[in-house]
Amino acid sequence: MAGSSPSDNPDSYAALDVLTSAVVILDEQACVVHANTAAQALMDFSLKNVRGQRFAALFSNGEVIDALYHEAREQRFSNKRLDFELERSGHEPLQLHVIVTVLLDDPSTPVVLEMQEIDQQLRQNREERILEQSEANRELVRNLAHEVKNPLGGIRGAAQLLESELATPELREYTQVIIKESDRLQSLVDRLLAPQRRPHIVAELNIHEVCERVRSVVLAEYPRGLVIDRDYDTSLPEVQGDKEQLIQALLNITRNAAQALEERIRQGDGRISLCTRVARQSTIAKTRHRLALELHVIDNGPGIPEDIKDRIFFPLVSGRAGGSGLGLTLAQTFVQQHQGVIECESRAGRTEFTILLPLQ
Numbered sequence: 001m002a003g004s005s006p007s008d009n010p011d012s013y014a015a016l017d018v019l020t021s022a023v024v025i026l027d028e029q030a031c032v033v034h035a036n037t038a039a040q041a042l043m044d045f046s047l048k049n050v051r052g053q054r055f056a057a058l059f060s061n062g063e064v065i066d067a068l069y070h071e072a073r074e075q076r077f078s079n080k081r082l083d084f085e086l087e088r089s090g091h092e093p094l095q096l097h098v099i100v101t102v103l104l105d106d107p108s109t110p111v112v113l114e115m116q117e118i119d120q121q122l123r124q125n126r127e128e129r130i131l132e133q134s135e136a137n138r139e140l141v142r143n144l145a146h147e148v149k150n151p152l153g154g155i156r157g158a159a160q161l162l163e164s165e166l167a168t169p170e171l172r173e174y175t176q177v178i179i180k181e182s183d184r185l186q187s188l189v190d191r192l193l194a195p196q197r198r199p200h201i202v203a204e205l206n207i208h209e210v211c212e213r214v215r216s217v218v219l220a221e222y223p224r225g226l227v228i229d230r231d232y233d234t235s236l237p238e239v240q241g242d243k244e245q246l247i248q249a250l251l252n253i254t255r256n257a258a259q260a261l262e263e264r265i266r267q268g269d270g271r272i273s274l275c276t277r278v279a280r281q282s283t284i285a286k287t288r289h290r291l292a293l294e295l296h297v298i299d300n301g302p303g304i305p306e307d308i309k310d311r312i313f314f315p316l317v318s319g320r321a322g323g324s325g326l327g328l329t330l331a332q333t334f335v336q337q338h339q340g341v342i343e344c345e346s347r348a349g350r351t352e353f354t355i356l357l358p359l360q
């Protein structure tokens, strides 16, 4: 093969078609030289249409590919594994695990991308981890909250007694601090213990009524600069659930999104989408359900801060000054009490929280 490269002879790629991994080979301009059958199926294009095209240009967030390609070309690695999401208009986003290999000795086909869809199994593992973590967390928080709650009443009562005995009224300033701070702690502790309430499954409810309520509350809080799109699947059946809890869960998520969007809201282009879908045969919290509901809350904000990304569902974890770090803990608990789970994907420019609830 001296002096020629496989790209001169398309048949030399035939072997790639037996692979289940999607393989895309890019040339020195980051254009597609070859995409195997699995890649064409995964990305829903034909080789004929994409050969010679810049691969990154096929996706609305192609910059992730460009960045990776440049890193590869600068030979900052010879082989790299990572996960990313590719978006194309009119298609579901693809969650991919990607292995990038740089072919240093073949200048005409410098970069090979091997891609596998991050499948149900992986999602399931992640959900199970969230579930176990949040159970352990709840236990810890419950115990801690009780330990704090017990002496609080005593402290407050003693401060009140002391106050009534004070000779100089100016000293009340100090007893008032004790009383006020005890009250603040009391309400924090109450909020930590609140999710222990069992959901009142009163009736069948329409999830879109929940969405509409939350939408109007958040829009009332942000009357200007924020658009909340709705993309509802109106064929969704009713859900068995506690309406107040589901409203609270969705409100916490949506309000977080609005808070993250504050900069954009100031500029007038804050956007949140509420999107509902039916999912068939999905596994939620270890149980397989024939039918489930997906409720997506997507915002175009800056993304979840990297340093707290893995812990946002933990109590008291907050990325905001003055945040309590309880909003998502509470939302997750409420949804779990409905045998559901909340998941999250986030990067700069797009954060998506998904509430999954079993229907059948």
Ligand SMILES: Nc1ncnc2c1ncn2[C@@H]1O[C@H](COP(=O)(O)OP(=O)(O)O)[C@@H](O)[C@H]1O
Pocket (backbone or CB within 6 Å): 252, 256, 257, 258, 260, 299, 301, 302, 303, 304, 305, 312, 317, 318, 319, 320, 322, 323, 324, 325, 326, 327, 328, 329, 351
């Ligand atoms: N849509 C979002 N975009 C960016 N960051 C978010 C988003 N939702 C949640 N977060 C981050 O997660 C943190 C935890 O949220 P939460 O549990 O509601 O607590 P709090 O809102 O009191 O901080 C937030 O402080 C924020 O940093």
Ligand SMILES: [Mg+2]
Pocket (backbone or CB within 6 Å): 252, 255, 256, 326, 327, 328
């Ligand atoms: Mg919050």
